[in-house]
Amino acid sequence: MTGDNIDPAAANAPLADNEVARGFTAQRDWQTYLILALAVGAALWGLIGPVGSGIGLWGFGFAITGMFWSFWVCVVAVLLGGLFVFLRKRAGKARRPLLWLGIAIALFYAGWLANMAGKAEPRIHDISTDLADPPAFQALPLRADNLDNVPGAEDEDMRGLNPQQRWTKIHQEAYSDIRTVRIAQPVGEVMAKAQRLAKARGWEIASFQPEQGRMEATETSTLFRFKDDIVLRVRPTDDGKESIIDMRSVSRVGQSDLGVNAKRVRSFLADLAGTVTTAE
Incomplete structure (x- = not known):
């Protein structure tokens, strides 16, 4: 070819x-x-x-x-x-x-x-078992803008309410199950167990005062390194045989906490008490 x-x-x-x-x-x-x-x-x-x-x-x-x-x-x-x-x-x-x-x-x-x-709703970041008298921080500072951006100022059912009142109303509607609890153990035992649980969770304990029934700590999220501050208040009943427990968890940044603080309070109190009994 x-x-x-x-x-x-x-x-x-x-x-x-x-x-x-x-x-x-x-x-x-x-x-x-x-x-x-x-x-x-x-x-x-x-x-x-x-x-x-x-x-x-x-x-x-x-x-x-x-x-x-x-x-x-x-x-x-x-x-x-x-x-x-x-x-x-x-x-x-x-x-x-x-x-x-x-x-x-x-x-x-x-x-x-x-x-x-x-998960951004409700847009609050301060969760407490006691809304009338939330446990106060002493060792850790509460963020300066804690109630500056509480939503609902223009809502019909909250018009005229101040930020504290709006926060209380939103909290009650969203987290009605988060309330003061009673444990059939004296304050000393409850505080000792609370300290062990906090350490097991990797919390950084800022203050531990068992004689006053107080503990303050900070939890840091794994991925984003966000910090939430926690205060636990444990008071004895009249006979001293039982404990009345309140807990508060507050995010340091952001308007909404994506439900993290409420989840933390529920989980910690459930582990602390075994079976949680709501105080009336």
């Missing part, structure tokens, strides 16, 4: 096909890497913000702003990724696993943030 018998079109066909394939691969990679960059970048942005705030690198507001915008970046990544998948499927092209991975990361992170936002 001589060169004169070679069909130029046939000779160039594989080259043309390869060029198309290479062009599509480049486009495909551009789409994939864009979605991955958006998803991973947004997740890192949203996670690093609170961590930096927790260790004091920047303010809490900066962290919340970052989480807000990272959510919408993930929404864009999901929508754009879905469009790319649709166009590829319509063109009959092979699936791109990394593209699906980027979409999955964006979906997971956005869903996690949405779940957190769903």
Whole structure:
């Protein structure tokens, strides 16, 4: 066979096909890497913000702003990724696993943030078993803006109430189960057990006064390093055989605590008493 018998079109066909394939691969990679960059970048942005705030690198507001915008970046990544998948499927092209991975990361992170936002109500961060006389902090300072942003000032059923009264009303409606409890043990035994439980939970005990029935401590969250302050008040009954217990847990930053403080109070009192008896 001589060169004169070679069909130029046939000779160039594989080259043309390869060029198309290479062009599509480049486009495909551009789409994939864009979605991955958006998803991973947004997740890192949203996670690093609170961590930096927790260790004091920047303010809490900066962290919340970052989480807000990272959510919408993930929404864009999901929508754009879905469009790319649709166009590829319509063109009959092979699936791109990394593209699906980027979409999955964006979906997971956005869903996690949405779940957190769903726990933001009620927007209070100070939880106490005694609303009329909350246990007071002595060793630890109560945040200066504790009642500055209590919601409901414009609500019809709370109009005219001061911040303390609004906080009480919201607390009663949201956490009616969190109340003063009574334990059939003397104050000394209760305080000793409370100290052991606090240490087991990794709390930093700021003050322990068993003779006064008082303990103050701080719990730091594992991931974001947020700090919540706790005060326990234990008073004897008239005969001294039982203890009346109140507990308060307050977040140092943020308007809402995502229900963390209420969960802490319930859990600690349940472990302290075994079976909690509500004091009337």
